Amino acid sequence: MYSKHTEIFGILGYPLGHTLSPWIHNTLFQLSGYDGVYLVFENQSWKEIGLRPLIDLGVKGVSVTIPFKEWAYSQANIVCNASKTMGSSNTLLFRNEIQAVNTDGTGAVLSITKSNSKLLDPGIEKQILLLGSGGSAKGILFEIAETLKNNARDKKIQRKIKLLARNEFATKEICDSLGNPDWITITTHEECMKEAENYDLIIHTTPVGMKGYGGEPLLDSHFFTKKHTLFDIVYNPLETDLVKQAKKKKAEIIPGYHMLLYQGIRQFELFTNSKAKTKWIQKVESLLLKQLKTRV
Known part of the structure; x- marks a missing residue:
C-alpha cells in the first residue's frame, strides 16, 4: 500500500528489461518497514531529458546503470571520493542538492x-x-x-x-x-x-x-x-x-549477483539513512538467487 508519504526511488538506465534492482529494493523496503517504492526509469535519452522531471516528481534517489554512470557524476553538486576520482557514479541522491555516490566498488x-x-x-x-x-x-x-x-x-x-x-x-x-x-x-x-x-x-x-x-x-x-x-x-x-x-x-x-546484492544494500542504506540488518541481507540473497534461476 502506498500513500502520499511514500518516498519514490528508482533505477535510471537503458536497457533495463533485465534489471533486478526494483525487486531487491522493494523487498528491502518491505522487510524494513520503510515507506518507499522503487520504480524503473528506462530511457535512452536521459542526457537530453535531464534530471529535472524526476526531481519534480518527488523522486528521492536513483540507482544509475549503463550507459549513464559518467553522465550521472557530471550532474551532481556533491560527490564522494570514489565518484570524484573515477568520474563515475551509480547512485544519485536528491536532497537539497544532488549528491553522487559510487557503490559499485x-x-x-x-x-x-x-x-x-x-x-x-x-x-x-x-x-x-x-x-x-x-x-x-x-x-x-x-x-x-x-x-x-x-x-x-x-x-x-x-x-x-x-x-x-x-x-x-x-x-x-x-x-x-x-x-x-x-x-x-x-x-x-x-x-x-x-x-x-x-x-x-x-x-x-x-x-x-x-x-x-x-x-x-x-x-x-x-x-x-x-x-x-x-x-x-x-x-x-x-x-x-x-x-x-x-x-x-x-x-x-x-558469483556476479553478489556484487548486485552488496552494492544494492549500500544504496538502500544511503536512500533510507539506515543500516541493513544481516537477516534482511540473507533473506534478499536467498530470494535473489531463486529469481535469477527462474530467468535462465
Whole structure:
C-alpha cells in the first residue's frame, strides 16, 4: 500500500528489461518497514531529458546503470571520493542538492573478501587482472586500490593490478585518475596469455556475456587454471560463457549477483539513512538467487 508519504526511488538506465534492482529494493523496503517504492526509469535519452522531471516528481534517489554512470557524476553538486576520482557514479541522491555516490566498488570488494579475504592482501605477489574500462571498472578499481592501501598501511604494496581493455584511451584515463601508481599498469591480451600463471584474481566488468549483449570475451578458455578465481560481475545469466569456460578449468568463481546484492544494500542504506540488518541481507540473497534461476 502506498500513500502520499511514500518516498519514490528508482533505477535510471537503458536497457533495463533485465534489471533486478526494483525487486531487491522493494523487498528491502518491505522487510524494513520503510515507506518507499522503487520504480524503473528506462530511457535512452536521459542526457537530453535531464534530471529535472524526476526531481519534480518527488523522486528521492536513483540507482544509475549503463550507459549513464559518467553522465550521472557530471550532474551532481556533491560527490564522494570514489565518484570524484573515477568520474563515475551509480547512485544519485536528491536532497537539497544532488549528491553522487559510487557503490559499485563497495559491492565488489565485499563480494571478493567474503569469498576469500586473502585475495585483497597487499602483501601477496600474485597479480589481479581487471577486464574493461567502463563505469563499473572505474568504481571497482578505485575501491580495490583504497582497500589495498588501507590494508598495507605503511608497508609497500606487493600486489600488482593489470588492466586489459579494448579502449586504450579510457584505460589510460583510469590510471591517470589514480595518480599512476607503479602497482597499476596496462597490459595486452598477448601479455596476459603469457603471464596467466602470475594472476590469481580476474575481474570481468564489461557487458559481454550479459543477456541481450553480443561480443567476444577479452579472454578465452586457454587462459584459466584451477589456481585462478574469476569474478564476472554479470549476473544475468547466472553463468556467462566466460564463467563456464573458467569452471571447466576448475577455477574458483565469485558469483556476479553478489556484487548486485552488496552494492544494492549500500544504496538502500544511503536512500533510507539506515543500516541493513544481516537477516534482511540473507533473506534478499536467498530470494535473489531463486529469481535469477527462474530467468535462465
